[in-house]
Amino acid sequence: MKRVLLYVTLVVGAVVTVFPYLLVLLTAFKSSGQLHTTQPWLPGVPPTTANLTKLLGGEFPHYILNTLVMTIALTTGQLVFTTFAAYAFARLRFPGRDVLFWLFVATMMVPVAVTVIPLFLIMRELELVNTWAGLLIPYVLGTPYGIFLMRQFFRSLPAGLEEAARIDGAGQLTILLRVMLPLCKPALGTLAIITVISSWNSFLWPLIITSDEQTKVITVALAALKVGIGVDYAQIMAGGLIALVPMIAIFVFFQRYIVRSVVLTGLK
Template sequence: MTTIDTRPADSRRRPQKKPFNWRRTIAWVLLAVAIAVSVLPFYWVLRTALSTNGSLAANSASLLPADFNLGAFKRVFGLQTAEEAIAEGGSGASINFWQYLWNSLLFSSITTAGAVFFSSMAAYAFARLRWKGRDGVFSLFLATMLVPPIFTALPNFLLVKNLGLLNSMLGLVLPYLFMTPFAVFFMRQFFLNMSREVEEAAMLDGARHWRIFFQIVMPNAAAPIATLALLTFMGQWNEYFWPLLVGTSEESRVLTVGLGVFKSQSPQGAPDWSGLMAATLVSATPVLILFALFGKKIVNSIGFNGTK
């Protein structure tokens, strides 16, 4: 415990300015372990995806792909006939990859855009406007975060059915389009933190709330909105239960549901592991790309938001 005094400065100074520091080394080792635990399973996904499904069981102890083979990826993209797939020990189910990808993109983008936009509007009303019953209504919104999703799944399903929207993109999108409790909560928290000065100046100039919201508040909230949008998009991209209930047709089946064909198809059967893992990689790719493109921005926005 001799380095206490340098501690606060530690986080600001460049590391190369310092001599060897054993605490730093331990810290890096621990961090490396955490990174390994986080990332190594992805190697196993890749290794399995590049294996022949029928050979996996016999080579369970091999760290390299068992019978290296691109068949699993071919299955994901629908380039293999059922007979070929079955011969490799894979799933013979048909899959319309590009259609599902498009559906997933559509589903995730529309719900993200809608939820983020409408939730921001509501959050603004909760954070910045004064009206009777505001806190009560907000508590009610918040309480919905506590409702077990399984509870609302069936009634929502019946509602979408009554609207005649089963197996349509609109029906799929509807429950998420107008708000998610989390998005409202998130944006309200941000708006509470925002400086009022600009708004107040605009208000004195006689600007309306609409104009303030669109021309001042929203542009200033670009960073948290981007963060929220990315989080929402990721959540929607991985959504499974609702699309499974509502999106049965080819036009409304999203990737997570479509790739379910690699799970066991018959009772007591084994999954097509290599197909499933290839599918996992392929379906995670768009999110990975998004993250690679905007990751830095998001991390910055977290910092920006936190230090405010």
């Protein structure tokens, strides 16, 4: 009986989780008429690709390209700068190291909405509003979560590896690049996947800092589809499907790295 209840609970949870994605898929292939004449959980007969064709024939591919560029830039910056910062917090000894680290990690408790206005004012004073630099700079140098993740992994590596490298005459940078980083591939893969997902789904900061078509990303473009009277929900769902496909593919193929991030941050 316990096993039956367990499986029933898991099935119900799976249905509740998957249903919104199924709704997006079904609605994306409905016409405006089918949207109002069929139940939301039933497919349109016959299905239509007009919504996808309309979006992909306009500016939407450009927004996808902008999102891809932003995601690659943020992921690259996160991997580089986060690794150096995490290694310093994990292995180097300097006054106030632990206090500085925990103060930095404590910023994760500050809501993003609280920092948006100060960040925008700083970007405005630097004349970086509506530019790629203004879009990327606040988050390309690393995040508290990423540094915490990499620090935990560095601390799990044997200190004897560094001592052996120092005996062989290796400097600090050589130890990091040639000894530690090859051992950090699982953690780096985890950080890369998490950064790609968060960057692709980023909405609030791109919405505030950009207004030009040249820097508009896919999440902002989706929000713009809802402006006005007589919203075409089928078209919005088609745009949502386009935005969802890369993320679903990443989760399916790299979910073990996402699960591993929980393990790395939860264990010493």
